Amino acid sequence: MPELIAKSALDGRSLTLAGVTLAEASAGPITSIAILQDGAKDVAKGLKPLGLAFPKPQQFTEKAGVRIVWTGRDQAFLIGVAPPELEGAAVTDQSDGWTVLAVTGVAAVDVLARLVPMDLRPAAFPVKQVLRTQVSHMNAIILRTGDYAVEIMVFRSMARTAWHEVQTAMEMVAARSGIKI
Amino acid sequence: MRLKCPLCGDRDRREFYYYGAEDYLHRPAEGAPLAEWDNYLHLRDNPAGVLRDLWYHEAGCSQWLLVTRNTVTHEIASVELVAERAK
Numbered sequence: 001m002p003e004l005i006a007k008s009a010l011d012g013r014s015l016t017l018a019g020v021t022l023a024e025a026s027a028g029p030i031t032s033i034a035i036l037q038d039g040a041k042d043v044a045k046g047l048k049p050l051g052l053a054f055p056k057p058q059q060f061t062e063k064a065g066v067r068i069v070w071t072g073r074d075q076a077f078l079i080g081v082a083p084p085e086l087e088g089a090a091v092t093d094q095s096d097g098w099t100v101l102a103v104t105g106v107a108a109v110d111v112l113a114r115l116v117p118m119d120l121r122p123a124a125f126p127v128k129q130v131l132r133t134q135v136s137h138m139n140a141i142i143l144r145t146g147d148y149a150v151e152i153m154v155f156r157s158m159a160r161t162a163w164h165e166v167q168t169a170m171e172m173v174a175a176r177s178g179i180k181i
Numbered sequence: 182m183r184l185k186c187p188l189c190g191d192r193d194r195r196e197f198y199y200y201g202a203e204d205y206l207h208r209p210a211e212g213a214p215l216a217e218w219d220n221y222l223h224l225r226d227n228p229a230g231v232l233r234d235l236w237y238h239e240a241g242c243s244q245w246l247l248v249t250r251n252t253v254t255h256e257i258a259s260v261e262l263v264a265e266r267a268k
Contacts, residue, residue, distance in 0.1 A: 057188045057242075072242050073188060073264060117193050132189060133196065134240045 009099045009159035015167060018174035020105035022166050024159075025151060030094040031083040035074040039088025046086040052078075060130045060143055069130050071141060099159035101166060104149045107173055112142075112150060114169040122147065136165045182255070184248060187262050189241040196240035202226075203233040203247060206263065229253050235263070 014023035035043050035054070043054055051063045055076050060069040067079040083091055103111060109120050115135045119125065120142070131142045138161065141153040154162040182194040202225050209217040226232075230253055236246045245263035250256065 058190070073244055073262070117195065132241045132243075133192075139240055 006096070009156050010163060013163075015170070016105075017167075017170040018105075018107060018177050020103065020107050020111050020170055020173065022163070022170060023102050023104075024163075025100040025102040027098065027100045027153075028080040028095075029078075029082055030098055031078045032071070032090075032092045032094050033068075033076050033078055033083070033086065034072075034090040034092075036088055036090060040074075042088030043086060046084050046088075047078075049084055050078075050081065055130075058129055058131065060128060062128075069141065069143065071130075071132065077141075097156055098153050099156045099162070101152045101154070101162060102145075102149065103152065103166065104146070106148055107177070108148060108150055111166065111169045111173050112152075114172065115165055116140075116142065118142075120144075120150065135162060138162055138165075182257075184236065184246065184257060185260050186238050186241055186244070186246065187260060187265075188244060189238065192238070192241060196238060197246075198237040198239045200235040200237060200245075203235065205235060206247070206266075231258070 008024055008026060010024040012024050012026065014021060033043065040054065047054060047068070050066055052061060052066065052068045055061055055068055055070040057070055060067055066081045069077045069079060071077050077094065112120050116133060118131055118133050125131065125144050127144050127146060129144050132139070133142060134140060135152055135154065138154050138158045143151045143153070145151050152162065183191055184194065184197060185191050204221060204225065207221070209221050230251060231249060232252050233247060233249050236248050238244050238246060247261045247263050247266065249258040251258065
């Protein structure tokens with residue numbers, strides 16, 4: 001069988017304006033793990049070899065480049081590794097369904113403040129926290145990956161729209177930072 | 182108006198979709214008398230005071246929520262997960 005090359009939605013492009021960098025991040029395999037009724041124990045057992053535990057609401061954990069991200073009630077995304085054998089959960093491959101945008105820089109929060117109806121400043125949104133909310137009107141999963149780093153997961157079908165929205169906000173923040181009052 | 186989703190925390194009303202009265206959680210059993218179905222489908226109270234209704238957190242965790250609120254004072258008394266109630 002020929003080797004097929006997975007292409008990302010945005011060709012891994014990146015853009016820097018006013019000290020904020022927007023880049024498409026490559027996440028690797030994304031697997032949804034939805035716990036079935038009374039399946040929590042089996043899922044915990046299945047995740048043990050990876051050194052990960054099922055995340056609490058609004059949390060994600062990371063170990064050796066593998067992430068497990070809370071995405072809903074009894075649901076999490078395992079990102080960056082092929083899924084282990086899991087009992088007690090509905091496991092579905094989501095790898096090509098999502099696009100990840102990494103927004104980094106001191107003013108990243110100012111850019112996203114124009115798009116996201118949540119307080120994303122570090123005090124309200126610390127590292128290792130995840131939110132399911134909206135970017136403009138697109139449903140998104142937003143991860144705080146570092147002090148000045150945020151990752152946004154949107155449906156792949158909305159990748160270019162999301163890019164456009166963030167880019168526009170970056171241009172506005174850049175323009176404003178040039179104004180002397 | 183803000184609702185405190187049990188999973189997502191304090192969120193703006195625009196993240197939610199309104200469905201209707203709590204009555205929708207109490208579907209009559211099969212073979213129930215017509216009057217009961219009539220009540221389930223059409224008859225609603227319109228209280229000036231405490232009201233319980235269903236909201237969907239469509240821009241967040243995709244959960245159905247049972248919200249107890251006061252139509253006079255606009256106080257939100259509680260927000261529960263419908264799914265957790267059924268357990």
